[in-house]
Amino acid sequence: MSDNPFCTTIAEQLNTGILILDLEYNIVEWNRFFAIHVHKNLQDMVGENVFTAFPELPKKWFERKLSSVIQLNTQSFCSWEQRHHLFELSHTRPITTDSHFMAQNCTFLPIATNKINTHICILIEDVTDVCHYQTKLNKTLEELAKANRIDGLTQVFNRKHWEECLDKEFARARRYDHGLALIMFDLDHFKLLNDTYGHQCGDQVLIETAQEISSLLRLCDQFGRYGGEEFAAILPETDLAGALDVAERICRAIEKRVIKFQDKNIRISTSVGVATINPEDKRYEDLISNADLALYEAKETGRNKVCAAKEIELILED
Amino acid sequence: MNNVNLNDDQQDCLQEIINVAMGQASDQLARYLDTFVYLKVPSIEQVSSQHLSDTLKSEAQSVAVVSQGFFGYEGIRGEALLMYQPKDSDRLADLLGYEPDELSVEEQIIDLSSILTTTFLNVFASQIDNQMSYSAPRLLFSSNADNNTSSQSSISEHIQHNAFNWEVALKVKISYQVTDYSFNCDMILLIPESAIINITSVIDRILEDY
Numbered sequence: 001m002s003d004n005p006f007c008t009t010i011a012e013q014l015n016t017g018i019l020i021l022d023l024e025y026n027i028v029e030w031n032r033f034f035a036i037h038v039h040k041n042l043q044d045m046v047g048e049n050v051f052t053a054f055p056e057l058p059k060k061w062f063e064r065k066l067s068s069v070i071q072l073n074t075q076s077f078c079s080w081e082q083r084h085h086l087f088e089l090s091h092t093r094p095i096t097t098d099s100h101f102m103a104q105n106c107t108f109l110p111i112a113t114n115k116i117n118t119h120i121c122i123l124i125e126d127v128t129d130v131c132h133y134q135t136k137l138n139k140t141l142e143e144l145a146k147a148n149r150i151d152g153l154t155q156v157f158n159r160k161h162w163e164e165c166l167d168k169e170f171a172r173a174r175r176y177d178h179g180l181a182l183i184m185f186d187l188d189h190f191k192l193l194n195d196t197y198g199h200q201c202g203d204q205v206l207i208e209t210a211q212e213i214s215s216l217l218r219l220c221d222q223f224g225r226y227g228g229e230e231f232a233a234i235l236p237e238t239d240l241a242g243a244l245d246v247a248e249r250i251c252r253a254i255e256k257r258v259i260k261f262q263d264k265n266i267r268i269s270t271s272v273g274v275a276t277i278n279p280e281d282k283r284y285e286d287l288i289s290n291a292d293l294a295l296y297e298a299k300e301t302g303r304n305k306v307c308a309a310k311e312i313e314l315i316l317e318d
Numbered sequence: 319m320n321n322v323n324l325n326d327d328q329q330d331c332l333q334e335i336i337n338v339a340m341g342q343a344s345d346q347l348a349r350y351l352d353t354f355v356y357l358k359v360p361s362i363e364q365v366s367s368q369h370l371s372d373t374l375k376s377e378a379q380s381v382a383v384v385s386q387g388f389f390g391y392e393g394i395r396g397e398a399l400l401m402y403q404p405k406d407s408d409r410l411a412d413l414l415g416y417e418p419d420e421l422s423v424e425e426q427i428i429d430l431s432s433i434l435t436t437t438f439l440n441v442f443a444s445q446i447d448n449q450m451s452y453s454a455p456r457l458l459f460s461s462n463a464d465n466n467t468s469s470q471s472s473i474s475e476h477i478q479h480n481a482f483n484w485e486v487a488l489k490v491k492i493s494y495q496v497t498d499y500s501f502n503c504d505m506i507l508l509i510p511e512s513a514i515i516n517i518t519s520v521i522d523r524i525l526e527d528y
C-alpha cells in the first residue's frame with residue numbers, strides 16, 4: 001500500500017479495514033482485513049464506484065460526509081451508536097452474538113498529495129464486540145433502574161421510590177401553592193388472612209388489591225407499597241373533597257372484589273386515611289403523619305371506611 | 319498553580335492566535351455550510367477541577383454535550399466540549415445539508431460538533447506549526463435520547479461524578495452563531511495542566527520571534 005515496507009506489512013496485518021477512494025468515489029485500494037470481510041477481490045473491484053460496489057451505503061449522506069472531509073480538510077467520524085454499520089461486512093463474533101453484520105466505527109481521512117486533497121481514506125473498525133456488550137449493559141442498567149423503583153411482588157412503586165416521588169410533589173405543591181392529597185390504605189385483618197389461608201393467599205390478595213387501586217387512580221397519581229399490607233397514593237392538584245371521593249370509591253371497589261385462591265373466594269376490606277397539604281406542614285413526613293392518624297381513626301372506628309385528617313382536627317378544635 | 323498561569327503577554331498572544339484561527343475557521347465553515355457563521359470573542363480563563371462543575375453550571379440548561387479529544391505534537395492536547403441548548407437542534411439537518419430523515423438528531427449534533435471542533439483546531443494548529451489528531455466525538459448526554467439512563471443529569475452533575483486526576487485546566491470558550499438558522503452553541507476547550515506548560519512554551523517561542 002506504500003513504498004515503505006513497514007507500512008505495507010502493517011496495513012495488511014491490521015485488524016482495521018482500510019478503504020481508499022478517489023474524489024469521484026471510485027475504489028482505489030483496500031487492505032487484507034477489508035478484503036476478507038467483504039469477500040471480494042480487490043483486482044475485480046479497482047476503479048468501480050463505491051456506490052455500485054456497496055449499494056447498502058446511504059448515498060446522499062455518504063456524499064455529504066465525504067464532502068465535509070475534502071472541503072474542510074479534516075477527519076470525520078461515524079460511530080456504531082448512531083449507525084450500526086456502513087458496509088455490510090461479516091465479523092468475528094458470528095457464533096456468540098446475534099449481530100448479522102459487523103458493527104463499525106468509521107473514520108474518514110483526507111489524503112493530500114502536494115497539499116491538495118486527492119483521496120479519501122476510510123478506516124473501518126470492527127466493534128461488534130463493544131456493541132454487543134454495551135447493548136447488554138444498557139439493557140441491564142434499565143432493568144436495574146426499574147427494579148430499584150418497583151416492588152417485586154405487587155409491581156407498584158416500592159417505598160423508597162414512592163417517598164422520593166412524595167418529596168418532589170410536596171416541594172412542588174409548596175412552591176406553587178398547589179393542592180396535594182395523600183391517601184393511605186391498610187388492609188383489614190390481613191394477619192388473620194395469612195394465618196387462615198397461608199402466605200401465598202396473602203400475596204395473591206396484595207397483588208390484586210394493588211391492581212384494583214391502580215386501576216382507579218389517574219395517570220398522574222403515584223401509587224406505591226408503603227409497608228407489608230399498607231399502600232399509599234399521592235394525588236397532585238387534588239383537594240380534600242376530590243381525594244375523599246377517590247378514597248371512598250376504592251374502598252367500595254375492594255370490598256366488592258372477590259379474589260380467587262385455590263377454589264376459595266376471598267373477600268377483603270381496607271381502612272383508608274386521607275390528608276391534604278396544609279400550611280403547617282413543613283416536611284412531607286408531616287403529610288404522612290396526618291394521613292396515618294386518619295388511617296388509625298378509620299381502624300379504631302370500625303374498619304372498611306375512609307377517614308380524613310381534617311375532620312380529626314375539626315373534632316379536636318370543637 | 320502559579321507555574322501554569324499565563325502572563326499578560328502570553329495571554330494576549332494566545333488570544334491573538336485564537337482570533338486569527340476563528341476568522342479562518344468561520345470563513346471555511348461559511349463556505350461549507352453556505353451561510354454566515356459568527357464566532358464571538360473567546361474568553362480564556364483558568365479553572366480548577368473543583369470549580370469546573372461550578373463554571374459549567376451556567377451551561378446547565380444544555381440538552382446535549384459532545385466531547386472530542388484532540389492531540390498534537392509538542393504535548394498539546396485537551397478536550398473540546400460542544401454544548402447545545404434545547405431550541406438549537408431544530409434545523410440542524412437543514413444547516414448541515416442532510417435530509418432530516420437521513421440521520422437522527424443525535425447524529426446531527428455529533429456531526430456538527432466534529433465539524434466545528436476540527437475546523438477550528440486545524441486552523442489553530444497550523445497557526446502554531448502543529449497538526450492535530452482527534453478522537454471520535456462522543457455524546458456525553460442528551461435529553462433527547464430516550465434510552466439514555468443518564469438523561470436526567472445535567473452536565474455539572476456528569477462532571478461532578480468523575481474523579482479528576484488534574485488540578486488546573488485552561489478553559490477557552492467560543493460561542494458560535496448561525497443567524498440564518500437562529501442557531502447557537504458553545505465550544506469549550508479544556509486544556510489540562512501538563513499541556514498548559516507545553517502550550518506556554520510554544521507561545522514563548524512565538525513571542526521571541528517577534
